[in-house]
Amino acid sequence: MEGAHVKRRGNRTLLALNAFVAILQRDITVTGREFIPFLLQALMQPLFFLFIFGKVLPRIGLASHDFAALMLPGIVALTGMIAAMQGVTLPLVLDLGFAREIDDRLLSPLPVWWVALEKVIFGAMRGAVASSVIFPLGRLILGNGFAVRTDRVFILIGMIVLTAFVGSTIGLLMGTVIKPEQISLMFTLIFTPLLFTGCTYYPWGALGRIAWFQVLTLFNPLTYAAEGLRYAMVPPMNGHDFPTLALHWILPALLVSVLLTFLAGARTFYRRVVT
Amino acid sequence: MATQLSNGRHSNNTPAISVTHLIKRYPKSKANAVDDVSFDVARGEIFGLLGPNGAGKTTTIGVLTTAILPTGGAASVMAVDVARDPIEVKQRIAVVPQQSNLDRSLKVREILTFHAAYHGVGRKERETLADKLLNELGLGDRKNEKVTRYSGGMAQRLMIARALMHEPDVLFLDEPTNNLDPQSRLFLWERIRALNAAGLTILLTTHDMEEADKLCDRIAIMDHGKILVNDTSSELKKMIPGGTSLQVRASAPLEKQAAIRERILSALNSLGGVKKVEVLDDTEESEPNSLNFHIYADGANTLIGPAAGAVLTAGAEVRDLSVKQPTLEEVFIFLTGRHLR
Numbered sequence: 001m002e003g004a005h006v007k008r009r010g011n012r013t014l015l016a017l018n019a020f021v022a023i024l025q026r027d028i029t030v031t032g033r034e035f036i037p038f039l040l041q042a043l044m045q046p047l048f049f050l051f052i053f054g055k056v057l058p059r060i061g062l063a064s065h066d067f068a069a070l071m072l073p074g075i076v077a078l079t080g081m082i083a084a085m086q087g088v089t090l091p092l093v094l095d096l097g098f099a100r101e102i103d104d105r106l107l108s109p110l111p112v113w114w115v116a117l118e119k120v121i122f123g124a125m126r127g128a129v130a131s132s133v134i135f136p137l138g139r140l141i142l143g144n145g146f147a148v149r150t151d152r153v154f155i156l157i158g159m160i161v162l163t164a165f166v167g168s169t170i171g172l173l174m175g176t177v178i179k180p181e182q183i184s185l186m187f188t189l190i191f192t193p194l195l196f197t198g199c200t201y202y203p204w205g206a207l208g209r210i211a212w213f214q215v216l217t218l219f220n221p222l223t224y225a226a227e228g229l230r231y232a233m234v235p236p237m238n239g240h241d242f243p244t245l246a247l248h249w250i251l252p253a254l255l256v257s258v259l260l261t262f263l264a265g266a267r268t269f270y271r272r273v274v275t
Numbered sequence: 276m277a278t279q280l281s282n283g284r285h286s287n288n289t290p291a292i293s294v295t296h297l298i299k300r301y302p303k304s305k306a307n308a309v310d311d312v313s314f315d316v317a318r319g320e321i322f323g324l325l326g327p328n329g330a331g332k333t334t335t336i337g338v339l340t341t342a343i344l345p346t347g348g349a350a351s352v353m354a355v356d357v358a359r360d361p362i363e364v365k366q367r368i369a370v371v372p373q374q375s376n377l378d379r380s381l382k383v384r385e386i387l388t389f390h391a392a393y394h395g396v397g398r399k400e401r402e403t404l405a406d407k408l409l410n411e412l413g414l415g416d417r418k419n420e421k422v423t424r425y426s427g428g429m430a431q432r433l434m435i436a437r438a439l440m441h442e443p444d445v446l447f448l449d450e451p452t453n454n455l456d457p458q459s460r461l462f463l464w465e466r467i468r469a470l471n472a473a474g475l476t477i478l479l480t481t482h483d484m485e486e487a488d489k490l491c492d493r494i495a496i497m498d499h500g501k502i503l504v505n506d507t508s509s510e511l512k513k514m515i516p517g518g519t520s521l522q523v524r525a526s527a528p529l530e531k532q533a534a535i536r537e538r539i540l541s542a543l544n545s546l547g548g549v550k551k552v553e554v555l556d557d558t559e560e561s562e563p564n565s566l567n568f569h570i571y572a573d574g575a576n577t578l579i580g581p582a583a584g585a586v587l588t589a590g591a592e593v594r595d596l597s598v599k600q601p602t603l604e605e606v607f608i609f610l611t612g613r614h615l616r
Binding site: 012015016018030100101103109110111273274 | 301342363368369377378379395437
């Protein structure tokens with residue numbers, strides 16, 4: 001019997017990488033099979049937001065017509081972040097709580113924290129896909145109101161990916177901290193503030209008149225994601241770039257958020273699976 | 276997958292599992308869950324860990340399968356230290372847990388092929404092996420379903436198939452036949468024996484005495500984190516003082532029965548090593564002129580001759596003599612007590 005793994009043993013890094021890829025393939029296979037439900041789950045809320053705030057409110061005169069262009073990046077950020085979080089948190093809470101389906105992966109020949117890393121990467125893929133689908137749908141819903149500058153497309157792609165990682169790392173931390181019985185309470189307690197203090201429905205620069213709130217929003221990584229996407233998407237108005245948080249604040253803030261949240265999440269993950 | 280080829284790193288004489296002075300104390304816990312436990316499991320052995328709930332069996336398995344870090348002592352599997360090199364250990368072991376942890380998002384066959392992929396088994400090899408194992412375990416015609424439709428017995432069989440997909444050296448079975456119907460239980464016992472015959476070392480936990488008795492080469496009984504005894508089933512049964520007993524059935528004419536019974540009784544009581552002699556009430560099957568005795572003694576099997584002599588001398592006929600062995604259950608209760616956990 002040992003003959004079998006003498007063949008496979010070889011290079012351990014290679015073996016671990018191979019296990020990592022197989023686990024990622026498992027997640028992709030499963031999501032691929034439920035792609036439509038996944039899209040519905042990720043897109044229902046943003047689509048209605050776009051419709052009400054981008055179409056209905058401007059039409060009845062309660063918002064300006066530029067509002068759609070300012071809100072679209074916020075919706076892209078929020079959608080990507082939430083889709084990434086959902087891809088990690090809920091499965092993890094259930095898995096660590098009682099389903100234990102993850103045990104099979106934890107018994108694979110790779111470091112335990114790589115299993116957490118896989119969750120984060122997979123969650124980020126979900127987030128990036130969900131964000132991207134907002135563009136064609138936004139065009140459909142907003143019609144003429146759809147306005148995105150095209151000269152910063154690489155920054156746009158980078159921001160979408162980074163935003164998705166912000167979401168999936170938060171998802172990892174939440175998924176390893178929350179107990180199944182607390183799930184609905186914790187979602188409300190964490191989700192709601194995250195949602196409304198993240199500069200998704202308003203640009204950060206416009207908060208100058210409510211300084212305390214403007215400062216508060218800086219503690220929410222979603223603020224940087226939304227502002228970064230505004231920087232990449234909002235077309236110049238009257239020859240001026242729309243004012244956003246500076247890129248040299250946005251990028252480090254997002255990277256630090258991803259790194260710290262991942263380290264904290266991987267730590268609690270390890271403690272949950274190896275006692 | 277039977278042969279134990281030496282890979283040059285260690286000889287075949289090293290035990291498959293070696294546990295020395297293992298201690299596990301969970302944070303915030305007052306007592307050690309595993310308290311200075313030592314045992315070896317030889318290659319090719321089926322080793323049973325028995326004990327009441329909370330005895331420390333699952334914690335011991337947890338340490339050996341790298342899910343639990345030891346507080347003290349050491350444990351190794353196939354000469355690889357579980358705390359120092361868990362990834363190496365994971366390649367050599369497979370675990371079948373108490374409760375199903377099968378991947379409910381995948382189809383049955385995929386559960387096997389993905390498991391093998393995690394362990395680096397090549398695509399062709401894993402496809403072939405999956406079909407072979409599914410057929411062997413009687414799941415071949417339901418391989419494209421999801422496990423949510425599977426019965427407990429099928430899930431258990433599938434977990435065993437999954438465990439075999441990466442050809443481990445040591446298989447851990449945590450209460451493998453708990454909650455299974457008799458058919459599934461018998462089937463699994465057969466499979467476990469066959470796997471063992473093919474060279475797989477097996478460590479199983481159970482509180483099914485019959486299972487331990489029938490399957491295990493050696494049995495360790497655990498309680499309160501300690502191993503109380505560790506031996507073969509037949510040796511364990513010798514532990515109960517006066518555990519073996521001799522049943523004697525004699526027959527005597529009805530009119531002399533009372534007198535003969537008294538004579539036999541006193542003769543039996545005077546035999547060496549006898550602790551107690553019971554006269555059994557007439558049972559339904561017994562004929563009207565039969566006399567039944569139950570002799571408790573150390574080494575009751577050595578009393579067959581003298582007991583027969585006592586019956587004959589008293590003027591009765593010997594109808595039947597049989598030695599009754601204690602069950603493993605009696606040993607278990609003797610060691611761990613009757614109180615509920």
